[in-house]
Structure formats: C-alpha cells, structure tokens
Amino acid sequence: MPEKLTKRAVDGLAPLGKVYVSWDSEIPGFGVKVQPSGRKIYVFKYRVGGGRAARRREPIIGVHGAVTADQACSIARSWALAVACG
Numbered sequence: 635m636p637e638k639l640t641k642r643a644v645d646g647l648a649p650l651g652k653v654y655v656s657w658d659s660e661i662p663g664f665g666v667k668v669q670p671s672g673r674k675i676y677v678f679k680y681r682v683g684g685g686r687a688a689r690r691r692e693p694i695i696g697v698h699g700a701v702t703a704d705q706a707c708s709i710a711r712s713w714a715l716a717v718a719c720g
Contacts, residue, residue, distance in 0.1 A: 639666055641703045644674060664710035666698065674698035676706035680717045 636659040637643055647656055649672040657665040663679045676695035681688040693713075695706045 639664070639703055639707065644698055644703050647674065658707070658710070661707065661710050661714055663714065664707065666706075676701060676703075676710070678710045678713050680713075 636657045638660055639656070639658045643656075644666050647666065647668050649668055649670050651670060653667060653669050655665045655667045655677065657663075665677055665679070667675045667677050669675070675697055677692050678695055679690065679692045681690055683689060695701060695709050695713075698706075701709075
C-alpha cells in the first residue's frame with residue numbers, strides 16, 4: 635500500500651530477492667526503487683504523449699543518502715509540474 639515517502643519510511647524498506655518500487659501516496663509517479671543489494675534510488679515515472687500507448691519514462695532523481703527524501707520529494711513535485719505543463 636502506498637505511503638508518504640519520508641526518511642523513516644525509506645529507511646524501513648528492506649531489500650528482497652528482486653527489485654521493487656515503493657510508490658509515494660501524495661505525488662503520482664514518485665517512488666523509491668529498492669535493489670536486492672539494499673541500494674535505494676528515487677525515481678519519477680511518467681508518460682510522454684497521450685494515453686496508454688505513450689512512451690514511458692522513469693528518470694532517476696538520486697540515490698538515497700546522497701539525496702534526502704525531502705529533496706527527492708521537492709524535485710519530483712517540480713518534475714510533475716513540468717510534465718503537466720507539457
């Protein structure tokens with residue numbers, strides 16, 4: 635279930651045997667990708683164009699530790715605004 639991605643929430647994500655993404659409950663498309671090694675990467679997923687046939691993009695915001703959860707959230711908000719504006 636999606637939850638707000640805070641430092642505590644991201645620190646609590648445990649690595650599994652495969653890559654998975656924990657999505658933020660407030661910003662659509664914003665999440666943290668957890669790799670089997672335990673590395674956590676902030677991502678923002680969106681579509682270019684219109685509809686479900688549009689190309690998907692998933693750029694990396696930064697690595698957890700080098701970028702804080704609050705900084706990643708701020709960047710994701712600005713990217714969401716840019717995508718919405720075209």
